Amino acid sequence: MWRSQSSNDAEELAALKAALALGQMLDRVVILPRFHCNMSDAGDVGRRARRRHGGGGGGGAPARPGECPLNCLLNVTAFDAQFQRAYRESSFLRHPLVPPAVRDDRSPLHHVRRPPNASADSITTTTTTATADDDGRRLAATSVLQLNVDDAVRRFGSTTSHVLVLDALYRVDPRFNDVAEQRTFDERVRKAFRRATYRQL
Numbered sequence: 001m002w003r004s005q006s007s008n009d010a011e012e013l014a015a016l017k018a019a020l021a022l023g024q025m026l027d028r029v030v031i032l033p034r035f036h037c038n039m040s041d042a043g044d045v046g047r048r049a050r051r052r053h054g055g056g057g058g059g060g061a062p063a064r065p066g067e068c069p070l071n072c073l074l075n076v077t078a079f080d081a082q083f084q085r086a087y088r089e090s091s092f093l094r095h096p097l098v099p100p101a102v103r104d105d106r107s108p109l110h111h112v113r114r115p116p117n118a119s120a121d122s123i124t125t126t127t128t129t130a131t132a133d134d135d136g137r138r139l140a141a142t143s144v145l146q147l148n149v150d151d152a153v154r155r156f157g158s159t160t161s162h163v164l165v166l167d168a169l170y171r172v173d174p175r176f177n178d179v180a181e182q183r184t185f186d187e188r189v190r191k192a193f194r195r196a197t198y199r200q201l
Helices: 004-027 042-053 076-086 135-138 149-156 179-192
Strands: 145-148 171-176
Touching: 004 076, 004 149, 004 171, 004 179, 076 179, 145 149
Parallel strands: 145 171
Antiparallel strands: none
């Protein structure tokens, strides 16, 4: 969706940060998405990721071309040191030991950028004049949506489903009400988001 691998990585890591913040606000565990590693040939990231992960190799259904797990972006040891109990891998709901009562109890899709009870074409964004011809460029022209804890709890806190399903968290910025709590969270993210240097042959 994004114009380059570096833009893609920055947007996906910002969305991951948003997911972790919402998870903490709502006292939920984040199920990681699949990330994308074929945006460009810079550093041969895409081909490495496809060789390593595109053909399956254990743990659920094979990834689509260009999709990759967290360790293609971040050092998992550093990430686990800060968020080990706050997330599950992207294949979690396909794991045979996850009981059906959890796996199948999913909420309807919540559109984060749409106001609650709004029509399908009402989006809570402000866009600049469009020169875009694809979703990524249109979203790149979109303002950041800020949510505080009260907003998050009001919109999603009453969901009783085991799995809360949210659409993309691009350009979403959840903020804690307490300045010290926000500072602590930001410091955890700073320590956790160390770029991966893995080389797997």
